[in-house]
Amino acid sequence: MTDFKKMVETLEQTTEKDRKLTPKQEQILKAAVEIFAEKGYASSSTSEIAAKANVAEGTIFRHYKTKKELLISIVTPFMTKFTLPFFASHFAKEVFEEPPEGLESLLRTLLKNRFEFAKENAPLLRIVIQEMAFHPELQENFQEVFLEEIFPKFEEALNHLKEKGKLVEMPNASIIRMIISSVVGFLVTRFIIAPDLNWEDEKEIDYTIDFIMHGLAQK
């Protein structure tokens, strides 16, 4: 099982009000994450969540006005945590300051970092991927984060690398797609599609980085 304490931290830290969660709220969130991940939002019932959380049905609605608000309270802090903070802190250093192996170093940090995060929050990852398609609220939140924060920083970095002749000539959007496909493809296979295989995580991370690096290297 994923360590739930870490997951709660994830959810806590980005709660809008930054308020500590009450014990009941924690129980509700834990139960909701497990059940949403297992059966999907639409097939989960609030009564089942209440039962698993050892809480009365009404209690859920005291903390979250609707079932959907409960979902959003789970997903958006995770999305922000999963995408944003990494870029905020690492892009500058890795790519701009340390010169030659900038991309590889960036990728390694990115992958290892997100890998750990996904490992600790696999059910949340599952929920995000499964529910994004159906909830415009989530898509908007994601686009906001992605288009306004990640993509521009990513592009800046890529342009920088291109100038140094380190990158294949390819539109930034395509490069970003390749990288994300490879990273997400790995994480999804590792934690969602086949979590029970005997994974040699270190090696697979290396392979993935090698693959991307060669795939994108200047010819």
Next chain:
Amino acid sequence: MTDFKKMVETLEQTTEKDRKLTPKQEQILKAAVEIFAEKGYASSSTSEIAAKANVAEGTIFRHYKTKKELLISIVTPFMTKFTLPFFASHFAKEVFEEPPEGLESLLRTLLKNRFEFAKENAPLLRIVIQEMAFHPELQENFQEVFLEEIFPKFEEALNHLKEKGKLVEMPNASIIRMIISSVVGFLVTRFIIAPDLNWEDEKEIDYTIDFIMHGLAQK
């Protein structure tokens, strides 16, 4: 909208009994595909499907015993069509007979072919990806097709290429993951995440192939 006639063909051809669908069945399938793709299986109601199909609700259940059977009747022929037939016909020729650029040629055929298929069946693709997680029946069907048909043939081809010194040293499973991540990452971005962007499909296909080719080439 995707050309529904082609989609119906897709569904028809692989129906076990190879029987032509009645007009009402076609209407039901069309409506179900659209609605399932839009809101997801669990959030779609049979009454909505019936209304969109201009059919009485009872009529759905005359043709499909349950709502789930309707889903399966939609998804499994698609899954078979999407994965199986290509490999059956192309692997041998492309990889084993034509010597040097075997992999590239294979990838190009694979991608173009699946691209067209995904283009014609985007909503079906969406449904498969969205529902696989929740329906063991679908997973089983997929595993059957993937583990027993695709994976072995894929491996055989990769081993052949490795012997010829054309491939990076990496476990087959990892290579296959890289390739599929890149291909599916492209198709999903193209048809599901951002279908409304101005895509230059030819170029993107080329980029994707280049990326994979360089990523996997013998160093």
Next chain:
Amino acid sequence: MTDFKKMVETLEQTTEKDRKLTPKQEQILKAAVEIFAEKGYASSSTSEIAAKANVAEGTIFRHYKTKKELLISIVTPFMTKFTLPFFASHFAKEVFEEPPEGLESLLRTLLKNRFEFAKENAPLLRIVIQEMAFHPELQENFQEVFLEEIFPKFEEALNHLKEKGKLVEMPNASIIRMIISSVVGFLVTRFIIAPDLNWEDEKEIDYTIDFIMHGLAQK
């Protein structure tokens, strides 16, 4: 199993139009009797009857306008056959002509005769008893037969016996109730409640007659 041919005869002979049943009609009746007896009228579906009868659903409604008409076509001829004909033929002879042991003789003939009939038509008996409560049509038909035919003849016989000092002083209605309770109690136990016990029918019939005879004898 009960001999269905005899049951069909039962149903045929009293059909209002006295017309022979077509083979399809026979199949439908046979199936309907079995299913009504097993699950009750309200829980039986015409589609199940059609399936068991190897007949299209529509065919049932060609012969019987509604499901209820099918029930009535099954029950009323049976009811008539079960109650009426015996009395018509036997009362006079047994009771009025043969002097001393009139009642016993009558009871013996009554019981043996109805016993055979019930044996051959156990499912029909079951249906009548189960459905009478819910269908006023059946009740009316029964009352007609019972109040207008059976009761008066029964009373006449009882009065005759009373005059001869052979019968306990008790209202006719009560006497008739005792007799019918005993007879029906036997038949219901024998064929409906516990048909699988090892019954010694001859003996049980004798016991039942003895019981009634002593119960009603002049003190």
Next chain:
Amino acid sequence: MTDFKKMVETLEQTTEKDRKLTPKQEQILKAAVEIFAEKGYASSSTSEIAAKANVAEGTIFRHYKTKKELLISIVTPFMTKFTLPFFASHFAKEVFEEPPEGLESLLRTLLKNRFEFAKENAPLLRIVIQEMAFHPELQENFQEVFLEEIFPKFEEALNHLKEKGKLVEMPNASIIRMIISSVVGFLVTRFIIAPDLNWEDEKEIDYTIDFIMHGLAQK
């Protein structure tokens, strides 16, 4: 109408948990009893019951998981109450302690007692008789009560009377059948088949007892 308060007591006292019923539950039970008795279980709809009970349909299912559970909650306490307690308390005293007219005394108590009970619970009696045939759960419950409690005690009493030379030579099972046929035949006629006749209950009870007594007396 039967006095519903007494019926509720009947249902309450034997509820496993011996808990008082909430007012809504009472309304539901009252409505269900009336409707089941009138149209039979299979032809009664939960929406009709809810309407008659002045309760939302969902409320029924909060208290009784399924429609069938509602039926069982109605029938089994009644069955237990109807059969068991009497025998527990009376057999010993009546038959074994008071010597000569043991059987008559027993029958009188039995009949009067069950008569009052049936009078107060006529609709329940109706439901039991009508539904027993279709619900194995009810049959099992009945057999348990009858075979394990009533029949043995009955037999013991009959053997005791036989030893004293008070009883006709007849298998116990047959004797029991005669008695029950007569008693049930009376109650069913009185409360179900023809409740609207002008019954002189005292007299009819006496007749019935006389009938049984003479029918079973040592010759």
Next chain:
DNA sequence: TATGAATGAGCATTCATTCAT
């Protein structure tokens, strides 16, 4: 704050009946 009984709209499914073939 927490509870859980109550609600009623909504759901998948069944079914008697009709009707074009």
Next chain:
DNA sequence: CATGAATGAATGCTCATTCAT
């Protein structure tokens, strides 16, 4: 005559949400 696809009202049951305690 016989068929069986089509119907749509009705059914048992679920569930998010409310609210009195």
